[in-house]
Amino acid sequence: MIDHYRRQAYCNLWSNHRLLGACAGLSQNEFMAERTSFFPSIWQTLNHIHIVDAFYIDALEGGTLGLAAFDDETPYDSVTGLLPAQRKLDRRLLQFCEALDPARLGTGVILQRTDRQQNEPAHRVLSHLFVHQTHHRGQVHAMLAGTTVAPPQLDEFWLVDESSLRRDEFESLGISERQVWYADEPTDSSAL
Incomplete structure (x- = not known):
């Protein structure tokens, strides 16, 4: 499971890079325009991803941000x-996952809620966080279909045969196929 969480963190970094890169092509009006989704704009949905990431990543790190993460529901008015800010959070999550060991996966994580504290194992918090991110990125992806910017392909991360489709983006992020997929495994270089 440790390798799985590591790879999910890399996928999160790459997916946010690709999605926010596409959103950077929107006009400010398109970015903030009301649309049909759970959060009624691309702007609000991307901000929601960011603040919830901040809440969970801080808790995983043992921080004290707690409910203050939600003080401003839209801290960023532009993709710029x-x-x-999202890249910084994505790197923190990746760093956390790179340092995982079996004991840390089972360690309790305190999540401050309005009326209580939850104590959840780190592996459950991570699983929830990755689902949350994917869920809301999908909403942004769908909303992009109603703009002048084409939604980017977000499912080219996993397949070996599609590595050429992400090579330039991996390079711009300072990561490699070997780092993501083969950190602890012997590799056949022809597969890279």
Whole structure:
């Protein structure tokens, strides 16, 4: 499971890079325009992803941010401000997952809620976080279909045969196929 969580963190980094890169092509009006989704705009949905990531990543790290993560539901008014902030969170999550060991996966994580504290094992918090991110990225992807910017392909991360489709983006992120997929495994270089 440790390798799975590591790879999910890399996928999260790449997916946010690709999605926010596409959103950077929107006009400010398109970015903030009301649309049909759970959060009624691309702007609000991307901000929601960011603040919830901040809440969970801080809790996984043992921090004390707690409910203050939700003080401002839309801290970023543009993709220009959101992209580096999200990238920083994505790197923190990746760093957390790179340091995982079996004991840490089972360690309790305190999640401050309005009326209580939850104590959840780290592996459950991670699983929930990755589902949450994917869920809301899908909503942004669907909303992009109603703009002048084509929704980016977000499912080219896993297949070996599609590595050429993400090579340039991996390079711009400073990661490689070997780092993501083969960190602890012997590899056949022809598969890379």
